[in-house]
Amino acid sequence: MKKLLLPFVALLFARTATAQLTDTFADGNFTQNPAWTGDAASFQVNAALQLQTNGPATTGTELQLVTPCTATIGTTWEFWANLKLTTSSGNYADVWLMADQPDLKATGTKGYFVRLGGTPDEIALFRKDATGSPVYVINGQDATLSSTNNNLVRVRVTRSTAGLWTLERDLTGNTTYVSEGSATDATHQRSAYFGVYCTYSSTNSRAFYFDDFRVTDATAPLLLQAGASSARQLDLTFNEAVAAAQPGASYRLSTGSPAVTAAARDVQDPTVVHLTLVADLPLGSLTVEARKVADAFGNVAAGPLTATFQNNGFAVPPTFNQLLITEILADETPVVGLPASEFIEIHNPSATAVVDLAGVRLLKPGSTSNPAVFPAGAVLLPGGYAVVCGSTRPALFAAYGKVFGLTNFPSLSNAADQLVLRGKDGRTLFEVSYSDTWYRDARKKDGGWTLEMLDTANPCAGADNWKASEDASGGTPGRANSVRTPNPDRTAPALLRALALSPTTVRLYFGEKLDSLAAANVALYTISPTAGILRAAPVGPDFRLVDLTLAAPLTANQPLTVTTQRAVDCAGNASGPATSATFALPVSVVAGDVVINEILFNPRTGGVDFVEVVNRSGKFLDLQGWQLGNQRPDNSVDAEPISSGPVLLPPGGLLAFTTHPDIVQQQYPNSTDVAHLLQLPALPTFPDDAGTVVLFDSRGQVLDKYAYAATQHLKLLDNAEGVSLERIRAAGPSEVGNFHSAAGSVGYATPGRPNSQQQPDVNGTGVLTLEPEIFTPDDDGQQDFTTLAYQLDQPGYAGSVTIYDAQGRLARRLVRNETLATQGTWQWDGLTDRGQKASVGYYILHVELLRPSNGQKREYRKTVVVGARQ
Incomplete structure (x- = not known):
């Protein structure tokens, strides 16, 4: 079939273009003319001069070969294939018409491919984006490739200059094509590779055959747009790559406009041609004309091709992310090498456009001060940088290049702040909310060093795209940042x-x-x-x-x-x-609906406090106007607002409050749920030794309070710094017996996550309930203590709990003549009266209940086992 087809194809296209890619494997190899790369050891050219898979006989194997190919628009792709197998979800082939990188297996590869087989046994055209699964462009008819051992097909795909795709096939392997459909898709406009990808089960390692690959661009280029990038430079954009050589004589402007002295294809983007003019462009509407322009594959547009554009002057107002803040000096002391003055650096990331800064405003949202405004005539050249500082400080930065000294330059907070650039029309151009944790260096955080953006092509990113300058002077004002490196954002929004x-x-x-x-x-x-x-x-x-x-x-x-x-x-x-x-639309809260669930009051070095609450009601609640406080010994309260705006807390929901969620996440990376951390401007002062956490609603009603103390921590801990106290039972009281040190196995705190020491609420019947009856006090978060719950018939009892080992020796006086409510709990953490860990073995809990009013006395014994994990 190959010998019959190729002369026909050659005749068909001989008058229109030279093929971008042709390979019939008639030379017996795939390593040259053209060269294919990839899993070369797993392919062969067989005796029939066809490309055939020859990979390992292993289920789930993925093979690929690619060859350079840049054709994208006005293009025809053709190939012959035979899949001598039953196609399925694990046995199919993808022929990539366009791919932006040579690894067809990579999830981030973008482009288009034809799938042969798969679960629907179809021939279909797919688009692959940088993220997500492939999506149909043309969904072919199911069961087209229904043979169990001979799925023969020739495929032709065309893409018009308007982005219209057409998919055709001939199941005899000839050229009597039948359409599978058409669709318009212009998502991807660039390609670097053409290739094949095969995946199979163990019996099909040699079952894929390919031949007669041909990619042909038969369409002349189209001129899409023109625009002035400077007074004497005009940029033309075509719909496809044009020839490298661009004679200036091929281009001219409207009558009376300056002549074109040179034309050059852009180094990075082959669809763009830069025209150099002999004089400045006049203002107003202008037309550029192109004749005999060839694309990269030899197709010539005789012309004339025309594009009309409006020249409103050299500089243009910036749009979103066309003017960036790329460096910030918020803390100028101690001086490292830069002037002792706050500044920011702005950058024009465009390679061609001059940015008109007139009327652009620099401000801090929420500030009562007037914004700083750039004056008329202020411009920033393509790729340019400039220092922006207070109106009295430009002389300090004169040596660094372009400087703008603005009245009302905002005062930059050292710890954290938000800065916004707005256009003169009020639209946001750029926003950044920085924090001193972005330095990633405790020494540089103390002052004298700037924060620098890593990748200016990723201006939307936050902390992961900034760090402290690495320049010896402390920063790089007016020039490219010292930390610059590619740092693309490939994460979809959640x-x-x-x-x-x-x-x-x-x-x-x-x-x-x-x-x-x-x-x-x-x-x-x-x-x-x-x-x-x-x-x-x-x-x-x-x-x-x-x-x-x-x-x-x-x-x-x-x-x-x-x-x-x-x-x-x-x-x-x-x-x-x-x-x-x-x-849900929230409802009113009552005392006890939300309780203190966890508190870190003695953080590690460099750490911060946090307080976590849990909604144990069935209500959706709004925390707007609530306050968190610390009740001092004189009963006065140091309180701070939780939120001036609405914050939803659903039934069973957790929220941990802190001033620095990023630090909490850094110190507890494996036990923090950042989605349940809420940043507060300030927290009450929680002493390291003891204090009382109080939670208020928006009316000042006390919802819950808990009196914590360092002595409540597990005595076995060598150091309680960075260890939180966790609530054991959600429905239990906010008392000492219902809190315990967080487990070491989770990093000693669980901000925003269920507590490591939580236990089910006591639901037992009878006077006394012991749970668990076997526990292992090793701070691993699993049965670290046992809980003795009591439920009495009436108030007025006093209780004592004494613990003896199996030989009857006193181990711990847990409770002594304690006045009891009608129900409550005690916990034993496995320590003796000497503060030592009890030996493994059986222990007796002797419980005495006395009613002083009538002398009635009850005695109970419960057995518990102190164990150890192997």
């Missing part, structure tokens, strides 16, 4: 939580900045049970929030689920599967 702000407004919280235009699409969101959505409004300046306006008011405390489809972050990453969050 929906963290949702909250009803009112009966008709629901706020969504995302884990990173969103594309504000995409996020405003109402069709991305659904609420079930059914609730109509009228409007979606992203909330600036960082666009991590989206407010949904509902068509009808919500019912209080009714759980609902909001789902978002394909949320897009400001770096262009789109979430794949739908993500959802549960919420």
Whole structure:
């Protein structure tokens, strides 16, 4: 079939173009003319001069070969294949028409491929993005490849200059093609490789055959747009790569415009041609004309090709992320080498556009001060950097290049702050909320060093794209950062939580900045049970929030689920599967609904305190206006607000409050749930020795309080720094007997996660209940102590608990004549009266209950075993 087809194909295309890629394997190899690379040892050219798999006979094997190919638009791809097997989810082939990298197995490879086989036994065209699973462009008919041992097919795929794809096939291997369908998709415009990918089960290692690969660009280039990047440079963009050699005589401008002296293809982007002009461009509407422009494959557009553009001057106002803050000196002392003055550095990341800074505002959201405004005539050249400082400080930075001294330059907080650049039209251009933890260096955090952005191509990122300068002077104002390195954002945005702000407004919280235009699409969101959505409004300046306006008011405390489809972050990453969050319109809280669940009051060196609460009610609650306090010995309270805005706490929900969630996460990386950490501007002062944590609602009502002390920690601990006290039973009282040191096996704290020492609430019957009856006091978070619960018929009892070993020797006087409520608990942590760990063995708990009013006395004995793990 090959010998009959190729002359026909050659005749068909001889008049239009030279093929971008042709390989019939007639030379008996795949290592040259063209050269294929990849799993070369697992392929062969067989006696029939066909490419055949010859890999290991192992189920799940994946093989690939690729060869360079840049054709993308106005292109035809053809190939012959025979899969001598039964296709399935584990036995199929992908022929990649376009791939942006040579590893077809990598999850981040982008492009288009034809799948032969798979579960539907189909021939289909797929698109692969940087994240997520492949998606159909053309879904072929199922059961097309239905043979158990001879799935023969010739495939032809075309893509028009308008992005229209057509998929055809001939199941006899000839050229009488039948259409599988057409579809428009213009997602990916670049390609570097063509290739084949095969996966199979053990019996099919030699069952894939390929031949007659041909990729042909038969279409002349089209001129898409033109624009001035400087007074004497015009940039033309074509729909595909053009020839490397670009004669200036091929281009001219409108009558009366300056002549073109030179034309050059862009080094990085072969679809762009830069025209150099003999004089400055005039203002107004201009037309550029191109004749006899060839693409990279020899197709010539006789022309004329024209594009009209508006020249409004050399500099252009910046749009979102076209003006960046790339360096910050918030703490100028002690001086390392830079001037003793706060500053920021701005950067124009464009390679061609001059940015017009006139009217751009620098501000701190929430500040009462007027913003700093750039003056008329201020510009920043393509790729340029500039220092921005106070109006009296430019002379200090004169040696660093361009400097803007602005009136009302904001005071930069050392610990943390938010800075925003806004265009003169009020739109957000750039936002950054920095923290001193971004330095990643305790020494540099103390002052004199700048924070620098790592990757200016990833401006939406936060802490992971900034660090302390590595320049010996302390920073690099006015030039490229010392820490610059590629740091792309490949993470899709996640929906963290949702909250009803009112009966008709629901706020969504995302884990990173969103594309504000995409996020405003109402069709991305659904609420079930059914609730109509009228409007979606992203909330600036960082666009991590989206407010949904509902068509009808919500019912209080009714759980609902909001789902978002394909949320897009400001770096262009789109979430794949739908993500959802549960919420409800909150109701009023009463004392005891929310209780103190965990407290870290004596942190490690460099650490911070945190307090965790748990909602043990069946209500959805809003923490807006609540306060957290420490009650002093004189009963006065040092209190701090939890949140001035709404914060939802669902039934059973946990929230840990701290001033630095990032530090908490760093110190407890394996036992922290960052989704349940809430940053507070300040926490009350919790002494290291003892204090009382108090939780207030928005009306000042005490919801819960707990009196902690360092002496409550497990006596076996060598050092209690960084060890939290955890609540044992959610429904139990906020008393000493219901708290225990967090287990060492989880890192000694569980902020935002269920407690390591939690036990089920006591539900036993009778006077005394012991649980567990065998425990291992080794601080591993599993049965570290035993709990003795009592339930009395009436008040007025006093109780004593004495523990003896199996020989009757006194081990511990646990309780002495304690006045008892009608129910409560005691816990034994396995320590003796000497503070030593009790030996492994049986122990008797002797319980005495006395009613002083009538002398009535009861005695009980419970047996418990102190064990040890092997």
